[in-house]
Amino acid sequence: MISKTYSISELAAEFDVTTRSIRFYEDQGLLHPSRRGQTRIYSSKDRVRLKLILRGKRLGFSLAETRELFDLWDDSLSGSEKQLQLLLKTINGKRAELEQQLKDIAMVQLELDNAESRCLEALSELESKKQMTAE
């Protein structure tokens, strides 16, 4: 069974990034596509990685951070206890970050709600004034 592969521009189109960016991610050690001649060929694993990279970006992870996570994960396959312990620690670190972000998001959502209310109030205020002058 031959699993699906992708060209660089296919991935670029699918995830709405430039080919330049994808090559850059490879340059930074985040992707390792195979090659036919000098043309890059991306596997579905590469595709997943790209998805993870972009998800990380949306959460404010730097490429270096994401790369470290990838490396840790790959290293953990070696099975060394030390690597595994380190990976566990990193995982829990990230978890803490995410929890902080959840708190932050909740706060900002409250502020947005608040802002919207005031905004709508100010608008209805304006409307009633319009009515006044119309009468």
Next chain:
Amino acid sequence: MISKTYSISELAAEFDVTTRSIRFYEDQGLLHPSRRGQTRIYSSKDRVRLKLILRGKRLGFSLAETRELFDLWDDSLSGSEKQLQLLLKTINGKRAELEQQLKDIAMVQLELDNAESRCLEALSELESKKQMTAE
């Protein structure tokens, strides 16, 4: 009643940022402390703004984005209907961003859970091997 004020280094210490950063935020139009001579004096409103700036940063907002939000909010005080409508639109745009982030966080949390499981499994695998050789 005179409300509390803060020096630049007080704020820097409280929020664990450099004074350089705080001055930079002012330079970018995000803060507008008053002055006694040439020394900056921060009000509690300034303090709130700084808190918002940092919260935004943790969520991956650029300083420019946060600044736009501040400006929109300030402009909305003028009460012009156009400003208010624009503010409403922007608020809902940010809300959408936050929802995407919530989804992203949920996904990453799942991946972390998954990774941790595999990791723990690999560790217990190692442990049982240790037992074997000990016997």
Next chain:
DNA sequence: GTGACACTTTACGTTAACGTAAACTTCATT
């Protein structure tokens, strides 16, 4: 009045994450 700090401005340096241009190669079409 003189350190010793805390504050200030000015300005050049740095890193991350690409953008962009130049100059190829490969391959499919006309």
Next chain:
DNA sequence: AATGAAGTTTACGTTAACGTAAAGTGTCAC
């Protein structure tokens, strides 16, 4: 055979968000 589309490498340019060094001002303790 030539044109065009998609791929490639190399390399310099750019923006954001500060770091860092230099040089000066204000004021409080001694």
